[in-house]
Amino acid sequence: MQQIFNFVxxxxxFLLFLLLFxxxxxxxxxxxxxxxxxxxxxxxxxxxxxxxxxxxxxxxxNLKEQNTILVExxxxxxxxxxxxxxxxxxxxxxxxxxxxxxxxxSAEVYKNSYNSPNNYLTINKGKRDSIQQDYGVITSxxxxxxIDNTSxxxxxxxxxxxxxxxxxxxLKSSNQNGSLTWDGISPYLAxxxxxxxxxxxxxxxxxxxxGQSAIFPKNIGIGTVENFKTDVTGDTYKxxxxxxxxxxxxxxxxxxxxxxxxxxxxLESLTNEQ
Amino acid sequence: MNNSLASNIIRFIVLLLVQVTxxxxxxxxxxxxxxxxxxxILLFPVNNNRLLFLVIAxxxxxxxxxxxxxxxxxAAASVFLAYARPLFLKYVFGTLYNNQTIKFSKLQLNxxxxxxxxxxxxxxxxxxxxxxxxxxxxxxxLKKTLISSLLTAVLSILIILLFKSHK
Numbered sequence: 426m427q428q429i430f431n432f433v434x435x436x437x438x439f440l441l442f443l444l445l446f447x448x449x450x451x452x453x454x455x456x457x458x459x460x461x462x463x464x465x466x467x468x469x470x471x472x473x474x475x476x477x478x479x480x481x482x483x484x485x486x487n488l489k490e491q492n493t494i495l496v497e498x499x500x501x502x503x504x505x506x507x508x509x510x511x512x513x514x515x516x517x518x519x520x521x522x523x524x525x526x527x528x529x530x531s532a533e534v535y536k537n538s539y540n541s542p543n544n545y546l547t548i549n550k551g552k553r554d555s556i557q558q559d560y561g562v563i564t565s566x567x568x569x570x571x572i573d574n575t576s577x578x579x580x581x582x583x584x585x586x587x588x589x590x591x592x593x594x595x596l597k598s599s600n601q602n603g604s605l606t607w608d609g610i611s612p613y614l615a616x617x618x619x620x621x622x623x624x625x626x627x628x629x630x631x632x633x634x635x636g637q638s639a640i641f642p643k644n645i646g647i648g649t650v651e652n653f654k655t656d657v658t659g660d661t662y663k664x665x666x667x668x669x670x671x672x673x674x675x676x677x678x679x680x681x682x683x684x685x686x687x688x689x690x691x692l693e694s695l696t697n698e699q
Numbered sequence: 700m701n702n703s704l705a706s707n708i709i710r711f712i713v714l715l716l717v718q719v720t721x722x723x724x725x726x727x728x729x730x731x732x733x734x735x736x737x738x739x740i741l742l743f744p745v746n747n748n749r750l751l752f753l754v755i756a757x758x759x760x761x762x763x764x765x766x767x768x769x770x771x772x773x774a775a776a777s778v779f780l781a782y783a784r785p786l787f788l789k790y791v792f793g794t795l796y797n798n799q800t801i802k803f804s805k806l807q808l809n810x811x812x813x814x815x816x817x818x819x820x821x822x823x824x825x826x827x828x829x830x831x832x833x834x835x836x837x838x839x840x841l842k843k844t845l846i847s848s849l850l851t852a853v854l855s856i857l858i859i860l861l862f863k864s865h866k
Contacts, residue, residue: 456770
């Protein structure tokens with residue numbers, strides 16, 4: 426017994442180092458292997474408060490740019506409005522589909538990273554605004570990511586520039602499905618994998634969300650085909666996608682709530698049980 | 700002693716805030732950020748309690764991780780750097796270290812450059828290895844380590860010289 430105590434006391438620095446390093450390493454491994462980064466994330470009032478202060482200064486420098494984006498979006502919405510058939514007709518067609526199936530909450534980006542292999546954004550809406558895990562996040566141009574962790578006032582978003590991100594997407598022209606992933610190299614390029622070789626792919630084709638999951642509605646823009654090659658396995662394409670969004674300058678985002686998601690999940694779990 | 704305690708606490712907070720608000724948003728050439736928070740570990744008083752040093756380095760790294768959503772990468776690298784610091788001190792300062800009389804404010808420039816560069820390289824190599832976590836991308840790790848270390852080392856030396864007390 427005495428010897429054990431002596432050993433501990435003699436090597437206390439090394440043992441403490443092992444303990445702390447072990448904790449840090451397990452946190453690192455956990456952040457690499459699981460979808461959620463439960464313990465260490467910036468959705469809390471400390472980090473949120475600091476980032477809010479910085480952002481309140483920082484946003485003045487981007488006012489002009491954000492203005493252009495807003496005008497651009499307004500123009501697009503205005504065009505859509507003018508080109509829709511009259512309102513009554515539209516409701517007739519759409520009434521069976523989703524009367525307000527998707528709700529939108531706007532949010533401000535407090536922190537955005539794009540230079541590590543696993544990137545997250547921090548935004549200023551949280552549980553208080555009834556934001557939950559797995560809501561989709563987009564901008565006027567295209568998708569940004571999926572809500573990962575939420576605190577009372579803040580949330581973290583698993584960016585599409587994250588090696589853990591995997592989003593259902595399709596080619597707009599041929600409706601061929603695939604998964605959008607990121608290889609961690611360029612913040613302007615994502616990869617669309619598992620696209621069947623039967624699909625006709627041409628450079629410049631538009632890639633949109635597939636709508637097979639409940640997170641994103643169908644046909645939200647992602648990017649265009651930059652180039653493509655046959656995958657190692659030989660029967661699927663791997664497509665480089667140039668993103669519509671400049672992920673390096675995102676300031677305002679929209680969070681999409683799918684009000685049907687609970688019902689969908691219940692139904693799916695019921696089917697799985699059988 | 701109290702003076703040193705206060706200055707260390709202030710250094711901890713200021714470096715943490717500067718790191719997460721400014722230095723992690725530099726994005727030179729799109730992806731290079733300096734990690735100047737290691738100045739805290741570089742300049743922590745030598746004769747102090749080593750156990751305390753490990754715990755403080757760990758918590759500094761953990762705070763950085765919370766802000767940057769990086770899992771436990773910086774905590775691991777910081778605690779390793781803190782643990783390995785005596786080796787670097789011994790290598791750079793030799794006998795001076797054995798007598799425990801190193802005063803960081805009275806260093807020669809060449810000693811400072813060597814000390815900061817080696818510590819930075821070691822720390823950044825750990826950070827990028829843990830962050831990328833894939834042995835097949837060792838070239839990317841090395842590239843990021845070299846470029847980021849250069850930036851961190853230069854910035855750190857400038858900051859240390861700038862805030863050196865002239866007594």
